[in-house]
Amino acid sequence: MTAKTRRIAETKSAVGGCIFALLLGTFILAVSGENPTLLFEALSNSIFTGFGLGYTLFYATPLIFTGLSVAVCFRCGLFNIGAEGQLYMGALGILLVSLLLPNAPAIAAIPLGILSAALLGGLWGAIAGVLKAKRGSHEVIVTILLNFVALYIVNYLILYPLDDPTTQKPESLPLGAGYAMPLLSEIGLTVFDTTPVNTSLFVAIATALVIRFLLKSTPFGFEMRSVGYSSSASRIAGISVGRQTILAFVISGILAGMVGLNDVQGYHHKIIEGFSPQYGFTGIAVALLARNNPVGILFAALLFGTLHNGARDLEFLSDKVTKELAYVIQAVLIAAVAAPRFGETLFGWLRRGGKKPA
Amino acid sequence: MNNAQSAAAFEFEGVTKIFGSVTANSDVSFSVESGTIHGVVGENGAGKSTIMKILYGMYHPDGGTILVQGKPVRFKSSHDAISLGIGMVHQHFMLVPTLTVWQNVVLGMEPKKWNLNRNNSITELNNIKCQFGFQVDLHARISDLTVGQQQQVEILKLLYRKAEILILDEPTAVLTPQEVDVLLERLKNLRDLGKTVVFISHKLREILSFTENVTIMRHGKVVETLPTSGLTESSLAEKMVGRKLRALPVRKPVDTARSPRLSIDNLCVEKDGQAKLSNVSFDVRPGEIIGIAGVDGNGQHELVQVLMNVARDYEGKVLLDGKPLRECRTYELKQKGLAVVPPDRLKEAVVTDFCIRENYILGHHWEKEFVSHGTFQMPKIQAAVKSALETFDVRPREPEWPMSGLSGGNQQKVVLAREFARPVELLVAAQPTRGVDIGAIEFIHARFIQKRDEGASIVLVSTELEEILQLSDRILVLYEGKIQGQCLRKDATEEKLGLWMTGGQQ
Numbered sequence: 035m036t037a038k039t040r041r042i043a044e045t046k047s048a049v050g051g052c053i054f055a056l057l058l059g060t061f062i063l064a065v066s067g068e069n070p071t072l073l074f075e076a077l078s079n080s081i082f083t084g085f086g087l088g089y090t091l092f093y094a095t096p097l098i099f100t101g102l103s104v105a106v107c108f109r110c111g112l113f114n115i116g117a118e119g120q121l122y123m124g125a126l127g128i129l130l131v132s133l134l135l136p137n138a139p140a141i142a143a144i145p146l147g148i149l150s151a152a153l154l155g156g157l158w159g160a161i162a163g164v165l166k167a168k169r170g171s172h173e174v175i176v177t178i179l180l181n182f183v184a185l186y187i188v189n190y191l192i193l194y195p196l197d198d199p200t201t202q203k204p205e206s207l208p209l210g211a212g213y214a215m216p217l218l219s220e221i222g223l224t225v226f227d228t229t230p231v232n233t234s235l236f237v238a239i240a241t242a243l244v245i246r247f248l249l250k251s252t253p254f255g256f257e258m259r260s261v262g263y264s265s266s267a268s269r270i271a272g273i274s275v276g277r278q279t280i281l282a283f284v285i286s287g288i289l290a291g292m293v294g295l296n297d298v299q300g301y302h303h304k305i306i307e308g309f310s311p312q313y314g315f316t317g318i319a320v321a322l323l324a325r326n327n328p329v330g331i332l333f334a335a336l337l338f339g340t341l342h343n344g345a346r347d348l349e350f351l352s353d354k355v356t357k358e359l360a361y362v363i364q365a366v367l368i369a370a371v372a373a374p375r376f377g378e379t380l381f382g383w384l385r386r387g388g389k390k391p392a
Numbered sequence: 393m394n395n396a397q398s399a400a401a402f403e404f405e406g407v408t409k410i411f412g413s414v415t416a417n418s419d420v421s422f423s424v425e426s427g428t429i430h431g432v433v434g435e436n437g438a439g440k441s442t443i444m445k446i447l448y449g450m451y452h453p454d455g456g457t458i459l460v461q462g463k464p465v466r467f468k469s470s471h472d473a474i475s476l477g478i479g480m481v482h483q484h485f486m487l488v489p490t491l492t493v494w495q496n497v498v499l500g501m502e503p504k505k506w507n508l509n510r511n512n513s514i515t516e517l518n519n520i521k522c523q524f525g526f527q528v529d530l531h532a533r534i535s536d537l538t539v540g541q542q543q544q545v546e547i548l549k550l551l552y553r554k555a556e557i558l559i560l561d562e563p564t565a566v567l568t569p570q571e572v573d574v575l576l577e578r579l580k581n582l583r584d585l586g587k588t589v590v591f592i593s594h595k596l597r598e599i600l601s602f603t604e605n606v607t608i609m610r611h612g613k614v615v616e617t618l619p620t621s622g623l624t625e626s627s628l629a630e631k632m633v634g635r636k637l638r639a640l641p642v643r644k645p646v647d648t649a650r651s652p653r654l655s656i657d658n659l660c661v662e663k664d665g666q667a668k669l670s671n672v673s674f675d676v677r678p679g680e681i682i683g684i685a686g687v688d689g690n691g692q693h694e695l696v697q698v699l700m701n702v703a704r705d706y707e708g709k710v711l712l713d714g715k716p717l718r719e720c721r722t723y724e725l726k727q728k729g730l731a732v733v734p735p736d737r738l739k740e741a742v743v744t745d746f747c748i749r750e751n752y753i754l755g756h757h758w759e760k761e762f763v764s765h766g767t768f769q770m771p772k773i774q775a776a777v778k779s780a781l782e783t784f785d786v787r788p789r790e791p792e793w794p795m796s797g798l799s800g801g802n803q804q805k806v807v808l809a810r811e812f813a814r815p816v817e818l819l820v821a822a823q824p825t826r827g828v829d830i831g832a833i834e835f836i837h838a839r840f841i842q843k844r845d846e847g848a849s850i851v852l853v854s855t856e857l858e859e860i861l862q863l864s865d866r867i868l869v870l871y872e873g874k875i876q877g878q879c880l881r882k883d884a885t886e887e888k889l890g891l892w893m894t895g896g897q898q
Contacts, residue, residue: 039412251768253757260754263745270700270732270740271755272722 044325051323052337055370059363068354073363076347080340086347088218088229092301094339095231096121096293096310098238100317101335102245103289105326107173109249110282111262116162116177117290118314119184120155124291125298125305126188127154128213129196129206136210143212147299148237148292155291156284158184163283167276173283181314192305204307215300232300234292239332241289246328258282290314311342319368341368400462401426401557401588402447402478407456409442414788415612416442420456422607422617424557429579429589431599431620433632434609435829436799437787440592441483443609444559448480449473460557479550480559483827485542489535496534497549513552520551525581540571547578558582559590564598565827569857570687576602594632594829596625608632633831638838644845646680646865653678653849654699654818659708661694661873668694669706669873676818676849681840683864683881684853687893691873692822692853693735699820699851700732701725712818726755729817733807733824735853741807742795749791752777752810780809785835801832808839816843822853837863857886871895 056077060070080086100117107114127150132138138146161180165171192206215233218226249255260268261278269275297309320338324330345364348355355363403423409416417439424430434440445451447458449467457464460476467473470480487496498513517530528537528544537545543563550558560579564572579589580602593599599606600620608615608631615631629637652675661669669691676682686692697703698710704718711717712725722730734740742751753762753773762773777791784805786798795803804824811819821840825833840863844850854860860867861884868878869892877892891897 251770252766253763253768254766256750256753256757256768260743260746260750264739264743266736266739267734267741267743267754269702270722270734272701272726273755 048323048334051370055366055368058366058370062359062363062366063355066354066359068352072348072352072355073344076351077340077344079347080343084225084227085229086343088226088231089346090336090339090343091218091226091231091235092229092296092339093342094335095235095238095296095300096313097316097320097335097338098242098331099289099292099296100313101320101324101331102242102328103286103314104317104321105324105328105331106245106249106258106289107282107286108321108326109262110258110278111265112166112279112282113174114159114162114177114283114286114290115174115318116159116180116314117286117317118310118312119177119181120158120287120290121293121310121314122184122188123158123287124151124155125294125309126191127151127291128294128298129192129209129305130154132209132213133196133207138210138212140212140214143210144215144299147209147213148295151291151294151299152288153291155294156288159283159285159287159290160280161283163280166283167279185308188305189307192307198304205302206305208304209299213299214303215295217300230301232296234295234300237292237295238335241292242328242332245289249328290317316342316368338368399426400424400459402461403459404443404447405457405459407443407446407453407458409439409446409451410454417446417453418612420609420612420614422614423459424588424590425605426588427583427586428604429583429591429602431603431606432590432592432609433594433596433599433606433628435594435632435831436801436827438609438632438829439612440609441561442612444480444561444590444592447473447557448478448559474553474555477554477556478559479553479555479557481543481546481550481561481563483561483565485546487534487542487545490533492531492533493528493537493545493548494530496545497530497552501553517548517552520548524551524585525578538571540567540574543567543571543575544578555587557588557590559592561592562594562827563591564593564595569855572598596628596632596830600625600628610634629830637830637834643841644679646677648677650677650679652676653713654851655709655711657709657711659695659698659706659710661691661698661703661706663694667873669698672708672870672873672875674868674875674878676851678817678847678849679844680865681844681850681852681863683860683867684851684870685857685860685867685889685893686855686870686876688855690870692855692870694873695870696735696820696822696853700734701730723755723758727759727814729815729848731811731814731816731819731848733804733811733819733821735822735826737800737803737807737826742803744796745794747792747794748781748786748798748806749773749777751795751806752780752791752813754810756810756813776813780813781806784809800827801829804828804836805832808836812839812843816846816848819843819848819850820853821850823855824852825854825856825859833859857889860889861886869893 059073063070063073080090100121103117103120104114128147131146131150135146158180162173162176165176166173193204196206198205198207217230217232219229221233249259257273258278260273261275265275293310293313298305302309316338320331320334324334341364345360348363349357349360400423404420407420408418420443432440442451446453449470449472465476488499491499494514494517497517514530526544526548528541534542534545547558563575567575576598583589591603600623603620605617606620607617610632654676657673659669659672660667672695674682684692684695694703698706701717701720701722709716738744743754756762761776762769774791778789781789781791786802786805786809798806825836828836840850852860852863861881864881866878866880867884867889869876869889871892872895876895
C-alpha cells in the first residue's frame with residue numbers, strides 16, 4: 035500500500051466514523067423521547083449560521099493547538115497526556131507578563147503574550163521530556179501527574195495572590211488592554227458579531243502549517259519521526275534519541291501553551307478557574323482522528339468544535355435534553371468518530387452492496 | 393491418514409495471487425506427496441512464502457484450486473487450515489515471551505471451560521514430546537529459551553493441533569549450525585512417522601541433503617518440481633536464479649606496509665557483571681577484510697555495538713585513524729566514511745515504517761547534497777534515490793514504496809546503497825547476508841570486494857563460515873568474548889575454525 039492509497043483509506047474510515055456517530059446520536063435522542071432530527075438541527079446551526087460557526091471556530095481553535103501538541107509527541111513515539119496542564123501553564127505565562135508590563139501597546143503586547151505562553155508551556159513540557167530522556171520515567175505517568183500540579187498552581191495563584199478583588203468570581207486580575215487578540219468581528223467579519231472567535235484562529239492555522247513543514251521537510255522533523263518509528267535504528271544512524279525526546283516535549287508544551295491565545299488573550303482577558311473544558315484530552319482524540327497529520331488536525335478540530343457547540347446547542351433547543359445528556363451525546367460522537375474500525379466496516383459493507391463479508 | 397502410498401498430501405492447480413499491482417504468484421501448480429519432505433526454493437520475492445500462506449489460509453487466492461487429500465478446499469482463515477491438519481511455522485515466531493512453553497502451546501486451543509484443564513494438556517504434550525523426541529521443558533518461560541528451543545515449541549504447537557502437513561518458512565535462517573543439525577534430524581523423524589513436511593529455504597545444501605522432492609520458484613512462477621536426487625548445488629542455483637552464477641572477482645593483495653586504519657587494543661566490555669569481551673586486540677589495514685567468525689552470542693554483538701559507536705562504555709582503546717572512536721560523534725564519523733550494516737536489519741538498519749527514500753537518507757539527512765537552508769531538497773533526493781535503486785537493482789524502483797513492502801534481500805540492498813553512497817573508509821558489517829537469497833548474496837559479496845579494492849577497511853562479522861572463508865583476508869574467531877585463534881585466509885580450513893569456535897586449541 036503506498037502513502038496515497040493509505041491516506042484515502044484513512045479518510046474513508048474517518049468519514050465513516052462520522053456517519054456512524056450521527057446515527058448513534060439520533061438513536062440516543064429517540065430513546066430519550068426527543069425528536070431525533072433535533073441533532074441535525076443543532077449541528078447545522080453550529081456550521082451554517084454565523085453565530086453558530088463563530089462559537090464552533092472558537093472551540094476549534096484551542097483543539098487545533100492541543101491536537102498538534104499531542105500529534106508532535108506521537109510522531110516521536112511519545113504519548114503526551116499533559117496538554118491540559120501545559121495549556122494552564124501557558125495561560126499563566128500570559129497573565130504574568132501582562133502583570134509585569136501592563137501598559138504595553140498591542141503591537142508589543144500580543145507577541146509578548148504569545149512568547150510567554152510558549153515559554154511557560156514549553157518549560158512545563160520539558161519536565162516530562164527531561165525525566166523521560168535522563169531518568170527513563172514513563173511520560174504517561176509524569177504528564178498525568180503534572181496536569182494536577184499545573185492546574186492547582188494556577189488555581190492557587192488566581193484565587194489568592196493574583197485574585198481579582200473587585201469580584202467574587204474565581205478569576206484572576208484582568209490582562210492589560212493591549213494583550214487582547216482582536217475578535218474576528220472587530221476586523222470586519224461582521225458575520226461573527228457577538229461571538230468570541232478571534233484572530234488566534236489564524237495563528238492556529240499558521241502553526242499547523244509550520245508543524246507540517248517542520249515534520250515533513252526538515253532534517254529535524256525527519257529525526258523526530260525516525261525516533262518515533264524506531265529508536266534503535268535512529269541511534270545507530272547517529273540521531274540523539276534523548277535530545278529528540280526532550281525537544282518533542284518542549285514543542286508539544288509550546289503548542290498546548292498557546293491555547294491561552296484563544297481563551298485568555300482572545301476572549302476572557304483573564305484566567306477563569308477551570309476555563310478549559312478538557313481541551314488537552316479532547317486534543318488526543320483530535321490527533322488520533324487526524325492520524326497525527328497537522329493539516330488533518332485542522333479539520334478534526336473543526337469537527338470536534340462543531341460537536342462541542344452542537345451538544346451545547348441541543349440543550350437550548352430541547353427541554354428534554356439536559357446538559358448531562360448533551361455531554362453524553364458529545365462523548366458518544368467523539369468515541370464513534372475516533373474509532374476507525376466503524377468507518378472501515380461501514381465502507382466494506384456498502385461496497386459489498388449490504389451483504390455480509392464473504 | 394496415510395492410506396495410499398505416494399498419494400498427494402496437497403496440490404496446487406493454477407493458483408494466482410495478486411497484491412495491488414504486484415503478482416506474487418501466477419499459475420502455480422505442483423503437488424506434494426504424503427510422508428515426504430518437500431523443499432520449496434527460490435530467491436527472496438519469488439513467491440514461496442505467499443503460496444504457503446495461501447495453503448495455510450492466511451491469504452485467499454485470486455484464482456486456481458487447492459486440493460487437500462484430493463478434495464478441493466476453500467479456507468476462510470488459518471483456522472480452517474488447522475482443522476484439516478495443516479500447520480505453519482513462520483519466519484518470525486508467534487510466541488508470547490512471558491508465558492511458559494505449555495501455555496504457549498495451548499494458547500488459542502484452550503478447552504472451553506472456566507478453568508484450563510492443565511494436567512490433561514500437559515500429559516498430552518509429554519506424550520507428543522516422547523513420540524517425536526523433543527527435549528524442551530514445558531514449564532520454562534519462552535524468554536529464557538534459545539532460538540532453537542523456541543522453534544521446537546512452534547513445532548510442538550503444530551503437533552498438539554494434530555497437524556499432518558507441517559510448513560516451515562526458512563526455519564534454519566535463525567539457527568546456529570549445531571541447531572540446524574538437530575532440526576533436520578527432527579524433521580526426518582517426523583517424516584518417518586508419516587507427517588508431510590514442506591521446507592521453504594534458499595540454503596541449497598540443506599535442501600539437497602534431506603528433501604525428497606523440490607519445487608523451484610522464480611518471479612512468482614514454478615520453474616520446475618523434481619526429485620532432489622541427481623541435483624547438485626550449482627544446477628539447483630542456476631535454475632533458481634535463471635542464469636549461471638559469477639565467481640567472485642580476483643582481488644588485489646593486501647598492502648602489509650600500510651599502517652592500520654582501525655586499531656583495537658585490549659578491548660574489554662562488561663555487562664551486568666559479566667565479561668562480554670575480554671582483551672580483544674586487532675588491527676585493520678586499508679584494503680583489508682577481517683572476518684570475525686564464531687557461534688552467535690560469543691561477544692560479536694558487543695564488538696559490533698562498540699564499532700558502530702553505539703556502546704561507549706568499555707575499557708581499552710579503539711582508534712580510528714589514531715583518534716579514539718567514542719570521542720567522535722556518530723554523525724561526523726559517517727561523514728568521514730564510516731559505513732555500518734547492523735546485524736538486525738529490521739530493528740537496527742532500517743526504519744520499516746519509512747519509505748525507501750527516507751531510509752536512503754537516514755543517517756545522512758543533514759548532508760549538504762540533500763539539505764539547503766534547513767530544508768530537504770526533494771528533487772535532488774529523489775534523483776539520488778532513483779539512481780541508487782538503479783545501481784543496486786532494488787525492486788520495485790519506487791522511492792516512495794514502504795520499506796516494509798520489500799523482501800529481505802531488497803531491504804539489504806537499500807542499506808548497502810545508503811552506506812556505499814559515499815567513499816567508505818571503514819565498513820562494519822554484521823550478518824550482511826542473513827535471510828538474503830543467492831542472487832543478492834552474490835551481489836553483496838561482489839560489492840564488499842569492490843570496496844576493499846578501493847581501499848576500505850572492512851570488519852565482517854558473520855556466523856556463516858562459508859561467507860567468512862570467501863571474503864576475509866584474515867580471520868579471527870571469537871569464543872566466550874576472547875579471540876580464540878586467528879589466521880590468514882590461505883591457512884584457514886573449516887575444521888580449524890570449527891575447533892576454535894567451540895573453544896578448542898590447536
